[in-house]
Structure formats: structure tokens, C-alpha cells
Amino acid sequence: KANPVLDHGFVRVIDYMGDDAAICQAARVSYGRGTKAVSNDEGLIRYLMRHWHSTPFEMCEVKLHVKLPVFVARQWIRHRTANVNEYSARYSILDREFYIPEPEKLAAQSVTNNQGRGEALGPEEGARVLEWLKADAARAYDHYEAMIGQDGQQGLARELARMNLPANIYTQWYWKVDLHNLFHFLRLRADAHAQYEIRVYAEEICRLVKDWVPHAYAAFEDYRLGGATLSGKAL
Amino acid sequence: KANPVLDHGFVRVIDYMGDDAAICQAARVSYGRGTKAVSNDEGLIRYLMRHWHSTPFEMCEVKLHVKLPVFVARQWIRHRTANVNEYSARYSILDREFYIPEPEKLAAQSVTNNQGRGEALGPEEGARVLEWLKADAARAYDHYEAMIGQDGQQGLARELARMNLPANIYTQWYWKVDLHNLFHFLRLRADAHAQYEIRVYAEEICRLVKDWVPHAYAAFEDYRLGGATLSGKAL
Amino acid sequence: KANPVLDHGFVRVIDYMGDDAAICQAARVSYGRGTKAVSNDEGLIRYLMRHWHSTPFEMCEVKLHVKLPVFVARQWIRHRTANVNEYSARYSILDREFYIPEPEKLAAQSVTNNQGRGEALGPEEGARVLEWLKADAARAYDHYEAMIGQDGQQGLARELARMNLPANIYTQWYWKVDLHNLFHFLRLRADAHAQYEIRVYAEEICRLVKDWVPHAYAAFEDYRLGGATLSGKAL
Amino acid sequence: KANPVLDHGFVRVIDYMGDDAAICQAARVSYGRGTKAVSNDEGLIRYLMRHWHSTPFEMCEVKLHVKLPVFVARQWIRHRTANVNEYSARYSILDREFYIPEPEKLAAQSVTNNQGRGEALGPEEGARVLEWLKADAARAYDHYEAMIGQDGQQGLARELARMNLPANIYTQWYWKVDLHNLFHFLRLRADAHAQYEIRVYAEEICRLVKDWVPHAYAAFEDYRLGGATLSGKAL
Ligand SMILES: Cc1cc2nc3c(=O)[nH]c(=O)nc-3n(C[C@H](O)[C@H](O)[C@H](O)COP(=O)(O)OP(=O)(O)OC[C@H]3O[C@@H](n4cnc5c(N)ncnc54)[C@H](O)[C@@H]3O)c2cc1C
Ligand SMILES: Cc1cc2nc3c(=O)[nH]c(=O)nc-3n(C[C@H](O)[C@H](O)[C@H](O)COP(=O)(O)OP(=O)(O)OC[C@H]3O[C@@H](n4cnc5c(N)ncnc54)[C@H](O)[C@@H]3O)c2cc1C
Ligand SMILES: Cc1cc2nc3c(=O)[nH]c(=O)nc-3n(C[C@H](O)[C@H](O)[C@H](O)COP(=O)(O)OP(=O)(O)OC[C@H]3O[C@@H](n4cnc5c(N)ncnc54)[C@H](O)[C@@H]3O)c2cc1C
Numbered sequence: 001k002a003n004p005v006l007d008h009g010f011v012r013v014i015d016y017m018g019d020d021a022a023i024c025q026a027a028r029v030s031y032g033r034g035t036k037a038v039s040n041d042e043g044l045i046r047y048l049m050r051h052w053h054s055t056p057f058e059m060c061e062v063k064l065h066v067k068l069p070v071f072v073a074r075q076w077i078r079h080r081t082a083n084v085n086e087y088s089a090r091y092s093i094l095d096r097e098f099y100i101p102e103p104e105k106l107a108a109q110s111v112t113n114n115q116g117r118g119e120a121l122g123p124e125e126g127a128r129v130l131e132w133l134k135a136d137a138a139r140a141y142d143h144y145e146a147m148i149g150q151d152g153q154q155g156l157a158r159e160l161a162r163m164n165l166p167a168n169i170y171t172q173w174y175w176k177v178d179l180h181n182l183f184h185f186l187r188l189r190a191d192a193h194a195q196y197e198i199r200v201y202a203e204e205i206c207r208l209v210k211d212w213v214p215h216a217y218a219a220f221e222d223y224r225l226g227g228a229t230l231s232g233k234a235l
Numbered sequence: 236k237a238n239p240v241l242d243h244g245f246v247r248v249i250d251y252m253g254d255d256a257a258i259c260q261a262a263r264v265s266y267g268r269g270t271k272a273v274s275n276d277e278g279l280i281r282y283l284m285r286h287w288h289s290t291p292f293e294m295c296e297v298k299l300h301v302k303l304p305v306f307v308a309r310q311w312i313r314h315r316t317a318n319v320n321e322y323s324a325r326y327s328i329l330d331r332e333f334y335i336p337e338p339e340k341l342a343a344q345s346v347t348n349n350q351g352r353g354e355a356l357g358p359e360e361g362a363r364v365l366e367w368l369k370a371d372a373a374r375a376y377d378h379y380e381a382m383i384g385q386d387g388q389q390g391l392a393r394e395l396a397r398m399n400l401p402a403n404i405y406t407q408w409y410w411k412v413d414l415h416n417l418f419h420f421l422r423l424r425a426d427a428h429a430q431y432e433i434r435v436y437a438e439e440i441c442r443l444v445k446d447w448v449p450h451a452y453a454a455f456e457d458y459r460l461g462g463a464t465l466s467g468k469a470l
Numbered sequence: 471k472a473n474p475v476l477d478h479g480f481v482r483v484i485d486y487m488g489d490d491a492a493i494c495q496a497a498r499v500s501y502g503r504g505t506k507a508v509s510n511d512e513g514l515i516r517y518l519m520r521h522w523h524s525t526p527f528e529m530c531e532v533k534l535h536v537k538l539p540v541f542v543a544r545q546w547i548r549h550r551t552a553n554v555n556e557y558s559a560r561y562s563i564l565d566r567e568f569y570i571p572e573p574e575k576l577a578a579q580s581v582t583n584n585q586g587r588g589e590a591l592g593p594e595e596g597a598r599v600l601e602w603l604k605a606d607a608a609r610a611y612d613h614y615e616a617m618i619g620q621d622g623q624q625g626l627a628r629e630l631a632r633m634n635l636p637a638n639i640y641t642q643w644y645w646k647v648d649l650h651n652l653f654h655f656l657r658l659r660a661d662a663h664a665q666y667e668i669r670v671y672a673e674e675i676c677r678l679v680k681d682w683v684p685h686a687y688a689a690f691e692d693y694r695l696g697g698a699t700l701s702g703k704a705l
Numbered sequence: 706k707a708n709p710v711l712d713h714g715f716v717r718v719i720d721y722m723g724d725d726a727a728i729c730q731a732a733r734v735s736y737g738r739g740t741k742a743v744s745n746d747e748g749l750i751r752y753l754m755r756h757w758h759s760t761p762f763e764m765c766e767v768k769l770h771v772k773l774p775v776f777v778a779r780q781w782i783r784h785r786t787a788n789v790n791e792y793s794a795r796y797s798i799l800d801r802e803f804y805i806p807e808p809e810k811l812a813a814q815s816v817t818n819n820q821g822r823g824e825a826l827g828p829e830e831g832a833r834v835l836e837w838l839k840a841d842a843a844r845a846y847d848h849y850e851a852m853i854g855q856d857g858q859q860g861l862a863r864e865l866a867r868m869n870l871p872a873n874i875y876t877q878w879y880w881k882v883d884l885h886n887l888f889h890f891l892r893l894r895a896d897a898h899a900q901y902e903i904r905v906y907a908e909e910i911c912r913l914v915k916d917w918v919p920h921a922y923a924a925f926e927d928y929r930l931g932g933a934t935l936s937g938k939a940l
């Protein structure tokens with residue numbers, strides 16, 4: 001089941017390994033016969049999360065199929081603790097699919113935060129922007145097709161032609177990651193500082209994770225999500 | 236099912252993600268509609284292995300429960316691309332279980348290879364060695380127990396008492412790794428240069444992997460295992 | 471000193487840690503007093519390379535400043551074993567600089583290799599392609615500027631406007647990596663299978679590495695670039 | 706200069722890459738011409754630390770030579786984001802050097818924390834423990850020597866003989882790590898939950914880091930060692 005995100009994107013679960021019980025099972029290897037301290041799974045998971053005992057969360061793994069605009073992919077791929085296979089634009093032809101924001105998402109540059117956006121653009125300015133985004137994408141793709149076409153010409157190599165395509169074109173990949181590093185990704189990307197277009201993917205994944213490992217997700221939400229770091233002085 | 240290794244050790248599969256088909260499925264994401272080139276799974280897997288296209292192999296994951304002597308664990312843990320939860324000797328009491336080599340495995344220092352072993356020791360020398368290994372381990376464990384005991388004394392902290400135990404005591408852990416990095420581990424540790432005591436674990440894992448992903452394992456055996464690197468000049 | 475690559479790109483060394491001697495120094499920690507086996511540095515380095523003793527090479531580190539087209543950056547960033555800080559197009563305005571291939575680099579899609587290029591395009595077809603690449607880039611950038619401009623309008627957020635820019639626009643980053651993983655990068659990217667536009671960066675880095683660690687580079691060239699690894703069966 | 710730790714151990718800096726200014730230089734790549742927001746280095750570093758912008762800290766690297774007991778090395782090596790070359794007990798002969806705690810460090814098992822220690826042992830119990838630790842180590846080493854000796858016998862392989870040696874024997878390694886992951890190590894190992902014997906190494910490294918990158922260290926102390934991360938809910 002592909003869960004839609006943005007206008008043409010999606011997140012789809014391909015496979016899981018482990019669950020809440022698997023986190024506890026691994027944690028209990030460490031404790032051997034020595035413990036009865038934390039007896040129920042929910043309590044143990046909250047304890048592990050609170051104390052940054054992260055390795056038991058690495059015992060769960062998830063594999064996703066994601067379709068996403070290239071500029072989102074460029075932020076996402078910075079998370080190095082994952083396994084990735086991406087659609088090859090050297091090998092294959094990209095589809096004519098571009099992310100075109102909904103008008104109310106066309107926001108102005110933030111005046112307080114250099115790395116963010118502020119109010120939605122007024123209707124006239126918004127319409128002008130949309131027009132450019134659509135027309136430039138269409139023209140770029142027309143020329144992409146014209147360049148690689150082999151009717152009456154040699155046809156430019158795909159690995160070169162794709163350089164003409166803008167960053168809102170869609171790509172796709174398989175992305176596999178353990179739960180600890182997925183939480184790290186979600187903390188950074190489901191956060192208000194993350195760009196809206198990657199945040200909606202992170203939020204969709206939050207829903208999937210909540211269904212998959214409800215106790216671990218609840219602990220993550222309580223101890224990590226939307227958090228802030230206070231200094232010793234501030235405390 | 237625990238597959239026995241050495242005198243008290245074992246390797247047990249806890250969970251798998253993916254199989255030969257999953258490797259191909261991920262590889263085909265890259266090729267999109269663009270390819271019919273490599274049509275069957277076995278051929279595609281051999282192609283990927285031969286050309287060091289390692290990321291599709293990362294799409295498979297396996298989780299093992301392993302019981303092993305500490306000196307083997309010390310070599311094993313050097314492989315950083317895995318997820319680990321080990322039995323805690325700070326938290327729990329270690330069992331009285333030591334690796335005592337079979338007499339024919341008691342080999343002399345190699346005369347040609349500084350980092351290896353040569354012929355088996357003669358029976359008399361072998362017997363002497365075995366006697367020491369057994370007696371020292373037994374005495375060390377007796378004192379370990381005596382130190383942590385709380386009968387008529389405070390009882391030394393377990394995290395301190397364990398420092399008295401020799402490197403042939405057994406520990407255990409959960410170890411989870413993707414197939415590409417598992418192959419890397421197996422190439423180094425199922426190799427003749429690896430110490431016998433870790434090699435038997437690697438060989439047992441080879442059997443498990445062969446059952447799990449037969450095409451991938453066959454390609455690994457053909458292109459990696461027991462290999463040697465030749466220089467341009469030598470070629 | 472910025473070493474030019476492509477039409478607007480460069481590779482510049484910011485800092486080094488270690489050299490040929492540092493590789494040997496680290497390797498000799500392992501051997502302690504036990505060895506005189508490999509006495510000179512050059513021989514030891516060749517030995518380490520031939521036997522895949524990779525950890526001593528991790529003891530050297532290099533930090534580069536690189537300016538490169540986005541489609542090259544997308545291939546490069548797939549190497550996860552590095553540290554990266556990239557120019558932020560959310561935060562800052564991108565420059566009007568696009569990679570426009572030299573006419574003789576405008577090659578047709580390969581007919582034998584789906585993931586490669588073949589002969590150069592004929593002059594007429596080449597000229598048509600260049601025209602499109604230049605005009606589309608120029609128009610996309612004009613609209614990028616028009617969208618973020620704040621004269622008489624709110625000005626679209628930079629993080630959104632950049633999605634209109636094609637993949638041949640330049641970005642830049644600091645990239646820091648250890649020598650073992652740099653060699654792995656160079657083996658894959660200075661290779662004939664790599665796309666020309668990333669290969670020229672890899673080749674430039676080869677020259678820098680050769681100056682920096684001549685013995686290690688010579689061993690790499692001999693055993694990795696020009697050499698081959700044969701399996702036990704093949705042997 | 707080797708900074709002594711425990712009875713025979715030490716931490717010695719072999720090499721550095723980068724400093725406080727290098728962190729800022731890398732961070733400013735991201736901001737391009739777009740920023741004057743955070744103008745001075747100290748403020749920028751505090752900002753990066755507070756907001757978990759960790760990649761600029763990865764731009765600094767340090768290489769240490771460390772001598773440490775094996776049971777400490779077993780905890781230390783669990784930090785996978787480092788480069789390591791360890792003394793080989795397959796290749797070389799270990800020295801007769803064991804960690805013997807000072808009497809006031811011989812603590813009882815904690816009654817409140819399963820994974821910790823409580824009060825110091827009384828003098829009589831402490832003396833008994835020390836006696837065992839010393840005698841068992843001495844005897845184990847005598848037998849180690851006797852087993853590998855080649856006078857009138859073949860001599861057991863070193864890789865086997867070392868299994869007789871207890872976990873308080875010393876080993877040594879080169880350990881190289883970037884500053885972000887070093888801070889992560891220090892947060893976990895300079896913490897009260899860490900075992901005393903690794904904590905003293907972490908504390909020694911804290912002193913070295915403070916000299917090396919004073920602004921980064923101060924920010925780390927403020928936000929990580931002394932600070933706290935609160936979730937959205939807790940806020
Ligand atoms: C000619 C060519 C064609 C390519 N075509 C495609 C394509 O069509 N589609 C595509 O998706 N990619 C493609 N790639 C990229 C390729 O799949 C790798 O992502 C890239 O080459 C980086 O290699 P690496 O993973 O070995 O390097 P690094 O990421 O630097 O890793 C080096 C080694 O470290 C270990 N490692 C590092 N990080 C991790 C981690 N998070 N988990 C597990 N192990 C880790 C692994 O052992 C790995 O081999 C292509 C590459 C080349 C050279
Ligand atoms: C007080 C204390 C008690 C402990 N008790 C136990 C115990 O009982 N049993 C036990 O087994 N361990 C125990 N540990 C060790 C602990 O589980 C970690 O292994 C250790 O602290 C290293 O932390 P790390 O994994 O975050 O560090 P690193 O390995 O340096 O990793 C840093 C980060 O990099 C990423 N990363 C690096 N390598 C990988 C990889 N291969 N795959 C995925 N992500 C990766 C992760 O995001 C990770 O958080 C204990 C540690 C402490 C401090
Ligand atoms: C709001 C926001 C703004 C950003 N702005 C910028 C920007 O302007 N410029 C920019 O360049 N980036 C920017 N980033 C990306 C950021 O710098 C990180 O690259 C990204 O968030 C991934 O985080 P990570 O490195 O912790 O994750 P991962 O790569 O998944 O790593 C997790 C942990 O594993 C360890 N680890 C994994 N791989 C390695 C390795 N090769 N070496 C050492 N340790 C490793 C580290 O401990 C790391 O913290 C931004 C991110 C966010 C969320």
C-alpha cells in the first residue's frame with residue numbers, strides 16, 4: 001500500500017524486521033538472569049529511550065519504497081546510516097512528474113529565520129510563481145525528451161540529458177534503516193526546522209512507525225520529538 | 236535452533252529480512268523500465284557481485300544469537316557495520332564456561348607466519364598446556380565467585396570481579412548485519428588467515444547463509460571467498 | 471590552491487592528517503616488538519594493501535573543498551563514510567553558474583552499455599543540445615531570481631525557489647574522509663564505468679593523493695586500479 | 706607526552722586536524738554570503754551545539770595512542786565511529802602488566818543499581834580481593850610464558866596462549882575519531898553511569914579536548930554534560 005505524500009510522491013513499506021518485543025528481547029540479553037528490575041516491555045522501552053540506550057532499537061529494521069522530489073532526496077540522503085538503491089537516470093528515462101506546490105504552500109522567505117519560510121504569497125504573486133514552475137519544468141522536460149530521442153539523430157546520453165531537469169522532478173528509491181537511526185531521522189525531519197516538503201514524508205513515516213512499534217514510538221514522542229536542549233546554566 | 240560451534244558456543248538465527256529476490260527487486264529499482272539486459276535473478280546477482288555493486292546486497296539483513304569465547308568476541312567486534320547487544324558482566328554474573336581446545340587444535344606458533352599457528356603440539360606438551368588452561372580457568376572462576384559472594388562480606392562489584400576472568404570465558408550477544416557487510420566479514424574470517432576459533436563461526440554462518448540466499452552465496456563463493464589480489468604487474 | 475575541474479568547478483585541499491609514515495606507524499602498533507618481517511615503509515604499505523589490511527590506511531585523513539555540479543554531487547554523496555558540509559540553498563542564494571559540457575563531451579547514449587555514453591554527437595545535433603542547455607539554464611535562473619526578488623513583492627522562500635534550478639547548477643562543500651575510504655571512492659569513481667563528469671574530479675584527487683602519500687598511492691594504483699581480485703575458485 | 710591513567714595506562718595525542726576556527730569555517734560554507742546572523746566563533750559554536758548541527762564538529766579529527774586494560778577496551782571498542790589499530794596478541798607477546806585497583810577503588814556491588822558499584826570494601830575483604838587479583842594474574846602470566854616458551858618444547862601459538870590471560874591485562878591502540886563522535890563518546894563515558902575505569906580515560910580526554918578546542922568543549926560541557934534535552938511534551 002503506497003501512502004501518498006505531496007502531489008506525486010508516496011511512502012510504502014516493503015518489509016519489517018522486529019517489533020517492540022524484539023527491542024526488549026535484545027535488551028534482556030544484556031541483563032541475563034541478573035534482572036527483574038524492569039519487568040514489562042513498555043516500561044523497559046521507556047527506560048532505554050530515556051537513558052539513550054540506543055543499541056536495542058537498532059535491532060529493528062524497516063525497508064521503505066519512497067517516491068520523492070530530487071530536492072527532498074538531496075536532504076534525505078545526508079542521513080548516512082541507511083541502505084539505499086535509487087532509480088538511475090543514467091540507465092533509465094525519468095518520468096514527466098514534477099512537484100508543483102499547492103498555492104497555499106508557496107510561502108515567502110522568512111524574515112526572522114534565514115533558513116525557513118514565512119507567510120503564504122499573495123494570490124497574484126503565487127500565480128506568477130506557479131506559472132514559472134510549471135512552464136519551466138514542462139519546457140525542460142520537452143528538451144530532455146528531444147535531446148535523448150533517437151529519431152533522425154544519435155540521441156544524447158541519458159546521463160547528460162538529465163542535467164537539464166529541475167530539482168522538483170521526482171525520483172524514487174528503496175531505503176532501509178534501523179529503528180534507532182530512523183528515530184534520529186524523524187527527530188530532525190519531523191521537526192519544525194525541517195523544510196515542509198521533507199517534513200510531510202517524516203510525518204507519514206511517523207504514522208507507519210506508530211503502527212509498527214507502538215511502545216517505542218510513544219517513548220520517542222515523549223522523550224525526543226519536538227524537543228529542545230537546555231544548557232546547564234539554563235537548567 | 237542453536238548450531239553448536241566449539242565446545243560451548245553456538246550460532247542461532249533469530250530473524251531474517253529479504254532473500255535472493257529482494258536483492259534483485261532493489262537492483263531493479265535502479266534500472267527502472269530501462270532494462271531487460273539481465274533477465275534472471277541468478278544472472279543479475281552474479282553481475283552485481285562481480286562488479287562490486289554492493290548496495291543491493293545491503294537490502295538483506297540477518298540477526299543472529301551467538302555464544303562465543305571473549306577472545307573471539309574481541310576479533311569479531313572489530314567489524315563496525317553491525318548492530319550488537321552483548322551480555323553485561325557489569326549487570327549479570329558470567330557462567331562457569333570456558334573454551335578448552337581439543338588436543339589436536341593445540342598448535343605451535345607458526346615458524347613462517349608470525350600471526351598464525353603451525354603443527355599440533357606433541358601429546359606431552361599438549362597435556363601440560365591443557366592442564367594449565369583448565370586449572371587457571373577454574374581457579375579464576377572460584378575466586379570470581381568468592382569475590383562477588385555476599386555471605387559474610389560485602390561482595391565485590393561484578394564489574395570489577397570479572398577482570399579476574401581469562402579470555403576463554405564465554406560471552407553472548409545478538410548480532411545483526413546486512414548481507415553485504417556479512418559477506419565482508421565472512422571473506423575475512425572464513426579465510427585461512429583468520430584464527431581457527433573465529434573461522435569455525437564464520438564457516439557455520441556460511442552454511443546458514445547458503446540456505447538463506449543460495450544465489451547470493453554462490454556468487455560470493457565464486458568471486459570473493461578464498462580470493463587473492465593481484466597487482467597490475469602480476470596480471 | 472584551487473585545482474580547476476570542469477568549467478567552473480575545483481578541488482582544493484584544506485587540511486591533511488598523516489602521511490605514508492603514519493600508516494606504517496599505526497600498522498606497527500599491531501606488530502609490537504614481535505616483528506622485523508617487513509622492514510621498510512614502502513614494502514609494508516604494499517603488504518597491507520595486498521592483504522586488505524585496511525585499518526592502517528584509515529589513520530590518514532584529508533579535507534577537501536569541492537565545487538561541483540549538483541548531478542555530480544548526487545553521485546558523490548552516496549559515499550557515506552565521509553564528513554560533509556554543503557552550501558545551503560535554503561539559507562543562501564545560489565550563483566548563476568552552470569556546467570555546460572564542451573562540445574566534444576556531448577556524447578550519444580551508448581548502444582552497448584545502458585549506463586554509459588558512446589560516440590560524440592555530430593556538430594549540428596551537438597549545437598542544438600548546447601543551445602537548449604544554455605537557454606533553459608538561463609531562463610530557469612532568471613525566474614529563480616525573479617521569484618526570490620523582494621522588489622514590489624513578498625519574494626518566494628529560497629528553499630522553494632531553488633526547485634526550479636536544473637541539475638547542472640554548481641554547489642560546493644567541504645568533504646573530509648580517511649584514506650581507506652578515499653581509495654574506495656577513487657576505485658569506483660576514477661573507473662571507466664563512472665560518468666565522465668565525476669571521473670575528472672576523481673582523477674584530480676588521484677593527483678593530489680599521489681603527492682601526499684606517494685607509497686600508498688602507488689600500492690593503490692598497482693593493486694586496486696590496475697589489479698584484480700580473484701576468488702579461490704578462479705585461482 | 707603520555708598522560709598517565711590508572712596504574713599502567715596512558716592517553717597520548719598523536720595528531721590533530723582542525724580547531725575551533727575549522728568548525729566555524731565549515732559551518733560558514735553552508736551559510737555562504739547569506740548570513741551575518743551569528744558573527745563570532747564562540748556564539749556560532751554554541752548555536753551549532755544547541756541545535757544538534759553536528760556535521761561541522763565532524764570536521765575536526767584527533768588521533769590518540771591509548772594504553773588500557775582489556776576489560777576497558779571491550780567497552781571502548783563498542784563505539785564504532787572511530788578508526789582503530791590495536792596491538793596484536795596473535796602476532797606479539799603481551800607484557801606482564803595488569804590493572805590492580807587501588808584499595809579505595811575496590812567497591813562493593815551497588816544495592817540500588819544493578820550495573821554499578823557502591824561503598825568501598827572493608828580493609829580485610831579488600832586485602833583478600835587484591836591478593837587474589839595479583840596472584841591469579843601472576844600465575845596466569847607465568848603459564849602464558851611457559852606455554853609459548855620454545856626451550857625444550859614446540860611452544861604454543863601466541864593466539865592460543867593469550868586466552869589464559871585475565872581481562873585486567875593491558876593492551877594498547879591507536880584510536881582516531883572526529884570531534885562530534887568523540888563528544889558522543891565522552892558524554893556516555895565521562896558520565897556517572899560509566900564504569901570508573903573507563904571514566905578516568907574519558908576525563909583525561911576531556912582535559913585534552915578542552916585545550917585543543919576550548920569553545921567547542923565549553924559548549925559541549927554546557928549543553929551535553931551538564932544540560933538536558935526535553936521533548937516537546939516536557940516543554
Ligand atoms: C558506476 C556506478 C554506478 C552506480 N549506479 C547506481 C544506481 O543505479 N543506483 C544506485 O542506487 N546507486 C548506484 N551507484 C552507487 C553505489 O550503489 C554506491 O552507493 C556508491 O558507489 C557508494 O559505494 P559504497 O556504499 O561502497 O561507499 P560508502 O558509502 O563510502 O561505504 C563504504 C563501505 O562502508 C560500509 N558502509 C558505510 N555506510 C554503511 C551503512 N549505512 N550501512 C552498511 N554499511 C555501510 C559498507 O561496507 C560500504 O561498502 C553506482 C555507483 C557506481 C560507481
Ligand atoms: C553506561 C553504559 C552501559 C552499557 N551497557 C551495555 C550492555 O549491557 N550491553 C551492551 O551490549 N552494550 C552496553 N553499552 C554499550 C552501548 O550499547 C553502545 O554500544 C556504546 O555506548 C556505543 O554507543 P553508540 O552505538 O551510540 O556509539 P557509536 O558506535 O560510536 O555510534 C554513534 C552513532 O552512529 C551511528 N552508527 C554507528 N555505527 C552504526 C552501525 N553499524 N549501524 C547503525 N548505526 C550506526 C548510530 O546512530 C550511533 O548512535 C553500554 C554503554 C554505556 C555507556
Ligand atoms: C534543519 C536542518 C538544516 C540543515 N542544514 C544543513 C546545511 O546547511 N548544510 C549541510 O551540509 N547540512 C545541513 N543539514 C544536514 C545535517 O548536517 C546532517 O547531514 C543531516 O541532518 C544528517 O544527520 P546525521 O549526520 O546526524 O545523520 P546520519 O548520517 O544518519 O548519522 C547518524 C550518526 O551516525 C554517525 N555517523 C554516520 N556516518 C558517519 C560518518 N561517515 N562519519 C562519522 N560519523 C558518522 C554520527 O554520530 C551521526 O550523528 C541540515 C539538517 C537539518 C535537519
Ligand SMILES: Cc1cc2nc3c(=O)[nH]c(=O)nc-3n(C[C@H](O)[C@H](O)[C@H](O)COP(=O)(O)OP(=O)(O)OC[C@H]3O[C@@H](n4cnc5c(N)ncnc54)[C@H](O)[C@@H]3O)c2cc1C
Pocket residue numbers: 313314315316317416419423424428429430500501523524525528551648650651654785786787788789790791792793796
Ligand atoms: C587476519 C586478520 C588479522 C588482523 N590483525 C589485526 C591487528 O593486528 N590489529 C588490528 O587492530 N586489527 C587487526 N585485524 C582487524 C582489522 O584491522 C579490521 O578491524 C577488521 O577486519 C574489520 O574489518 P573492516 O574494518 O573492513 O570491517 P567493518 O568495520 O565492518 O567495516 C567495513 C567497511 O566499512 C567502512 N567503515 C565502517 N566503519 C567505519 C568507520 N568508523 N570509519 C571509516 N570507515 C568505516 C570501511 O570502508 C570498512 O572497510 C585483523 C583482521 C584479520 C581478518
